[in-house]
Amino acid sequence: MSVANLPTSDSYYDYLISRLKNxxxxxxxxxxxxxxxxxxxTLLKSALLDVIEAFSRTELSLEQAEVQxxxxxxxxxxxxxxxxxxxxxxxxxxxxxLSVSIQDQDSDNPDD
Numbered sequence: 126m127s128v129a130n131l132p133t134s135d136s137y138y139d140y141l142i143s144r145l146k147n148x149x150x151x152x153x154x155x156x157x158x159x160x161x162x163x164x165x166x167t168l169l170k171s172a173l174l175d176v177i178e179a180f181s182r183t184e185l186s187l188e189q190a191e192v193q194x195x196x197x198x199x200x201x202x203x204x205x206x207x208x209x210x211x212x213x214x215x216x217x218x219x220x221x222x223l224s225v226s227i228q229d230q231d232s233d234n235p236d237d
Contacts, residue, residue, distance in 0.1 A: 145179030180193075
């Protein structure tokens with residue numbers, strides 16, 4: 126039996142970070158995390174740290190990235206509306222924004 130030479134590939138994390146360098150991809154990534162029905166408790170923080178990592182390779186200096194990590198820790202320690210407004214401000218610092226949209230309407234909705 127011969128062994129095929131398979132091309133080597135980058136790790137998933139490297140691929141993810143390369144994609145998240147694009148602000149449109151970063152926004153979609155965060156949006157997907159926020160739309161999870163039953164997210165794991167640390168999922169949002171992990172996703173936001175991924176975005177900082179990606180931006181530190183293109184948009185932010187290493188010092189700015191560290192400041193953003195510290196701000197994120199602070200924002201995620203807040204509660205209630207302070208946390209929401211803090212996240213909005215934090216995202217704004219990265220050139221992103223938090224928005225609200227209408228849910229997709231299910232065709233089986235009895236109110237239609």
